[in-house]
Amino acid sequence: MALPHIEKALNALFIIASAWTLPVSAQAQQTGGTPVPVATATALPLLGDGSEMSSNEERRLGDRIVRELYRDPDYFDDPVLTDYVQDIWQPLLAAARLRGDLSTELDERFAWQILLGRDRSVNAFALPGGYLGLNLGLLAVVTSRDELASVLGHELSHVTQRHISRLMTKNSQQTPWLIGAMILGALAASKGNSSGEALMVGGQALSAQSQLNFSRDMEREADRIGFGVMTQAGFEATGFVSMFDKLQQAARHNDSGAYPYLRSHPLTTERIADMHSRLPLGSTHGTAPVPTVLHAMMVARARVLANSGVDTLRTWQAQVNDAAFSALAPAAQAGLLYGATLAASRLRDPALSQRNVQRLQGLVASDAAALTQARWLGVEMLLAANQGKPTNPGLTPLAALSPWAGVGKQPRARLFLQTQVALQNPDAATLETAAQGLQDRVASHAQDAAAWHWLARVYAAQNQPLRALRAQAEERVAQFDYTGALDRLRAAQEQHHDRSTKPDNAEHIDASIIDTRRRQVEALLKEQALDR
Numbered sequence: 001m002a003l004p005h006i007e008k009a010l011n012a013l014f015i016i017a018s019a020w021t022l023p024v025s026a027q028a029q030q031t032g033g034t035p036v037p038v039a040t041a042t043a044l045p046l047l048g049d050g051s052e053m054s055s056n057e058e059r060r061l062g063d064r065i066v067r068e069l070y071r072d073p074d075y076f077d078d079p080v081l082t083d084y085v086q087d088i089w090q091p092l093l094a095a096a097r098l099r100g101d102l103s104t105e106l107d108e109r110f111a112w113q114i115l116l117g118r119d120r121s122v123n124a125f126a127l128p129g130g131y132l133g134l135n136l137g138l139l140a141v142v143t144s145r146d147e148l149a150s151v152l153g154h155e156l157s158h159v160t161q162r163h164i165s166r167l168m169t170k171n172s173q174q175t176p177w178l179i180g181a182m183i184l185g186a187l188a189a190s191k192g193n194s195s196g197e198a199l200m201v202g203g204q205a206l207s208a209q210s211q212l213n214f215s216r217d218m219e220r221e222a223d224r225i226g227f228g229v230m231t232q233a234g235f236e237a238t239g240f241v242s243m244f245d246k247l248q249q250a251a252r253h254n255d256s257g258a259y260p261y262l263r264s265h266p267l268t269t270e271r272i273a274d275m276h277s278r279l280p281l282g283s284t285h286g287t288a289p290v291p292t293v294l295h296a297m298m299v300a301r302a303r304v305l306a307n308s309g310v311d312t313l314r315t316w317q318a319q320v321n322d323a324a325f326s327a328l329a330p331a332a333q334a335g336l337l338y339g340a341t342l343a344a345s346r347l348r349d350p351a352l353s354q355r356n357v358q359r360l361q362g363l364v365a366s367d368a369a370a371l372t373q374a375r376w377l378g379v380e381m382l383l384a385a386n387q388g389k390p391t392n393p394g395l396t397p398l399a400a401l402s403p404w405a406g407v408g409k410q411p412r413a414r415l416f417l418q419t420q421v422a423l424q425n426p427d428a429a430t431l432e433t434a435a436q437g438l439q440d441r442v443a444s445h446a447q448d449a450a451a452w453h454w455l456a457r458v459y460a461a462q463n464q465p466l467r468a469l470r471a472q473a474e475e476r477v478a479q480f481d482y483t484g485a486l487d488r489l490r491a492a493q494e495q496h497h498d499r500s501t502k503p504d505n506a507e508h509i510d511a512s513i514i515d516t517r518r519r520q521v522e523a524l525l526k527e528q529a530l531d532r
């Protein structure tokens, strides 16, 4: 369960570097089915043995890669799906810590961040530095949280076991810049974007990579540790097996390329048998998991966001109107209504969208988590319908969001919705509530670019231009765009200069923060330039 293109690129890279030192031809490795360039693959990683890329170097490489991905509209931040994935990801991280799989060093140095990819292909992949890519196509086919946890647990273990650094380091003479370019090339190529191929280096590598992957030992290790992590985190062990079974079925019946990694990343009978043997005695591993109502709704969201072709959008409504609809299980009905609501909005039919979301809210009324999501969807649809209009009389601010009853900080998706409601119905108190929520968020998550983005909008609405410009700068810093950040900070300094004839204490404090940030960002930019 990893992006073959990336795994291939890494292996190909190894072959470029080692072609002169190892008498193993790419062909021989292909026929063996197992790339064997990593000599240490049979044992657990020997952390700090000096032969692997340091965690700092790996993180820097990861930052460089995601900096490019952030500029690609196919990688995006959907707060609702991000929250749903985080709800699975955070327990996995906690379990890996508890089990000792995630060292304090990696925990602190790596990003542990998941990027959603709009791609419809079924894929999840680990990137250097603790970044993970998760395609909507994969979200769209998982039947339960447990299945998603099994995929994420497997990828997490590739990272904690330093498989990536081991692939990249051994004998590699390549600069990190080249490695980064190759991974980006592989990602672009996996989207069917042929210009990405140009980034690949060397004809030998291109032909060799078609069959290469993480070693079989690495896959086995990621399976074993991933299984331990996901069960420790409280997910159902059957999820691991049903995900394998699902992929195996897909391998048998699907040759359309929708499952890209299956072509070069076969699920060996050994791997599958191994997984089945891990199930506790008496567990029913033949039965398919039943999706919860909430899960079905999130899957529907992933499907609509991944495929917004007009014909596909229309099929959602057709399914809701179909005579067979009422015979479906509640979760299936909720999923279709959720999808039809979003689809109608995208087809610019707000009235139909509202009718669908009201049906959905009625259907899930007894399921608190699902009802909350259905209400948020209703607000999202009202916001979408009123986009560009100065005020939105259809919104009763905040009440429509239903108060946050959970423990701890409020969900990010709700915070962003609340902010958008405040921006459409601007009054001083609502804006201030939104500003405070967002300030709390960035104080604990400085890398949250979207939170900075909304904070900038709120500051602008509050007529605080310096703070708005600084928040815009921080949004760019969070995405490693230091040039863009510097541009915003300079604009802020000019603003302050023009306004300083009317002295204002608060602004002087803001201005001195901006001066400091400018010096820091200039240093970061210098470092980034040296990094090549």
Ligand SMILES: [Zn+2]
Pocket: 001, 002, 154, 158, 214, 219, 222
């Ligand atoms: Zn894998």
